[in-house]
Amino acid sequence: MEENESLHLSCFEIISQVGMARSCYVEAVDLACDGSFDEARAKAGEGDAFFTAAHGVHTALVTQAAQGGAVPVDILLVHAEDQLMSGEDFKILSERLIRLAERAGIRA
Template sequence: MDEELAMICFGIISNSGSAKSCYIEAIQKAKEGDFTGAETLMTEGENCFHEAHTVHLDLITNEASGDGVLASLLLIHAEDQMANAEMAKVFAEEIISLYKKLA
C-alpha cells in the first residue's frame, strides 16, 4: 500500500470516528434534556461524516475510471468505521427522538 492511500484511509477512519463520537455525545445531551446541544453535535457529526464520505467517494470514482485501488486491511477497516458511524447516526436520531417524546 502506498503512503497516499494509507493517509486517505486514516482520514476516513479519523473523520468517521469523530462523527461516531459526536452522535454518541448527542445522545448523552438528549438524555440530559439538552436538545439544542444534541442537535449541534448531530450537525458536527454530519460534517465529519461528510468529510469521510467525500474522500471515500473519490476512491470509488477513481476505481470506476480504471484507476483501481488494491484492497487492504486498512481500507477495509476504514470502510467498516464509516458503516459504524452511519449506524450510530441512525440510532442516535431514533434515541434522541424518544428522549424528546419523554420530555
C-alpha cells in the same frame, strides 16, 4: 507519492473523521438524555460534518476505481470502510434516540 501511501492516507482520513463523528453522535445522545435537545441537535450536526468529510474521501476512492484507477484492497481500506459503515449506524441510531428522548419528555 507512492500509490499505497496515498491510499493509506485516505484510509487514515476516513478512520479519523468517522471517529470524530461517532464521538459527536454519542455526545449528542447523552445531551438528549439530559434534556438538552438544542445542544444535542447541534452536536449531531457536528457529527454530520465529520461523517460527510469521511464519506467524501471514500467517494473519491470509489470514483477512482470506477474510472479504472487502481485502488488496491488491503486490511487498512477494509478497516476504513468498516468504520464508515459503523459511523452511519451511529448517525441513524443517534437521530432516533434523540427523537425518543424528546417524545419521552426528558427535561433538564
